[in-house]
Amino acid sequence: xxxxxxxxxxxxxxxxxxxxxxxxxxxxxxxxxxxxxxxxxxxxxxxxxxxxxxxxxxxxxxxxxxxxxxxxxxxxxxxxxxxxxxxxxxxxxxxxxxxxxxxxxxxxxxxxxx
Amino acid sequence: xxxxxxxxxxxxxxxxxxxxxxxxxxxxxxxxxxxxxxxxxxxxxxxxxxxxxxxxxxxxxxxxxxxxxxxxxxxxxxxxxxxxxxxxxxxxxxxxxxxxxxxxxxxxxxxxxxxxxxxxxxxxxxxxxxxxxxxxxxxxxxxxxxxxxxxxxxx
Numbered sequence: 001x002x003x004x005x006x007x008x009x010x011x012x013x014x015x016x017x018x019x020x021x022x023x024x025x026x027x028x029x030x031x032x033x034x035x036x037x038x039x040x041x042x043x044x045x046x047x048x049x050x051x052x053x054x055x056x057x058x059x060x061x062x063x064x065x066x067x068x069x070x071x072x073x074x075x076x077x078x079x080x081x082x083x084x085x086x087x088x089x090x091x092x093x094x095x096x097x098x099x100x101x102x103x104x105x106x107x108x109x110x111x112x113x114x
Numbered sequence: 115x116x117x118x119x120x121x122x123x124x125x126x127x128x129x130x131x132x133x134x135x136x137x138x139x140x141x142x143x144x145x146x147x148x149x150x151x152x153x154x155x156x157x158x159x160x161x162x163x164x165x166x167x168x169x170x171x172x173x174x175x176x177x178x179x180x181x182x183x184x185x186x187x188x189x190x191x192x193x194x195x196x197x198x199x200x201x202x203x204x205x206x207x208x209x210x211x212x213x214x215x216x217x218x219x220x221x222x223x224x225x226x227x228x229x230x231x232x233x234x235x236x237x238x239x240x241x242x243x244x245x246x247x248x249x250x251x252x253x254x255x256x257x258x259x260x261x262x263x264x265x266x267x268x269x
Contacts, residue, residue: 023178024143055174056244060237070232083167090171090247091240092228 001028005036008107012040013078015047015103021058029058033065042073047103049079054087063093078103117257130198130205133159140181140191140210148195149173156197159204159269168248169204169267175241176208176263184212184261203250203268210261220254223247 002017014036021029037044046062054062066075076098080088088094100106134155138148152173153166160166177193185191191212198205215221223242228235246252249265256262 020146022174023145023182053170053174055171055178056238056240057178059240063235063237067233067235067237082163083170086164086167087171087240087244090244091225093240096228096232096235 001025001032003029003032003036005040007041008103010041011043011045011076011107012037013045013047013103013107015049016051019050020053021051021061022053022055023057026057026061030061030064030068034068037065037069037073040069040073043076044069044073045076045078045100045103045106047078048081048084049102051084052081054084056087056091059087059091059093063096066097074098076100076106078106117255117260117262130200132196132198133204134195134197136193136195138193138195139189140185140193141189142181142187143189145174145177145181148177152195152197156204159199161269165269171244172248172265172267175245176206179241180208180210180212180261180263184210186213200266203266205266206264208261208263211259212261214256214261215254218256220252 003014004017005012005014014033016029018025018029033046062077069075078100079102080099085094088097088099100109134152136148136151149170153170156169160169180193181187192210194209196207221242223246225243226236226239245265249267252265254261254263
């Protein structure tokens with residue numbers, strides 16, 4: 001599960017370089033995000049622009065990653081492709097995460113505290 | 115319903131062109147490949163990108179269930195799938211020789227509650243909800259140690 005990370009402004013952007021987060025890769029994804037986020041500022045933005053598919057295991061891994069990062073970090077999502085957006089919407093998990101159109105838009109948005 | 119009744123539903127006097135008939139072995143690492151093959155076969159029936167997305171989601175969840183639950187992650191186990199064009203959709207039939215569905219029936223597919231502290235958010239329990247939201251006439255039957263899952267995917 002290839003991930004890359006960079007620090008931009010007040011956030012770490014973790015870019016998922018795989019096209020799918022599914023049952024076969026969910027655990028590696030979660031472990032990879034956790035390892036990268038150890039060095040992250042409070043905001044962690046998961047850039048999903050290259051991910052064209054997640055299944056319920058992938059969704060679960062994203063939730064698991066969010067729980068692992070909490071409370072020291074806040075996990076936000078960016079660039080959900082149509083299928084990924086559909087999975088989040090059907091399960092109502094789109095109400096649980098801040099979701100941005102793109103990693104750039106996420107970084108540019110000031111983190112609202114309180 | 116009984117397997118006999120479900121099978122009888124397949125014997126329809128109206129023509130139902132077969133889009134796909136696959137026999138393959140379970141492989142937790144190759145589910146995406148089977149999904150792609152079924153998506154290719156059903157492509158002529160799918161009207162738009164949204165339907166394509168929905169079908170891919172359903173196939174992934176169904177195949178995950180067979181691989182991870184019926185066959186408990188074991189590779190090399192037999193799975194058979196047929197997809198038939200019928201009316202305004204595709205009729206799917208998956209069969210496997212794995213463990214029976216717990217309780218012998220389909221899970222209800224209720225979404226886990228989300229109104230809770232982050233630390234208690236669910237990481238699973240979404241699969242059957244996704245299947246039920248995106249299909250119709252979902253049925254499960256078991257006969258002679260074979261699981262039969264059928265559903266209609268509207269296109």
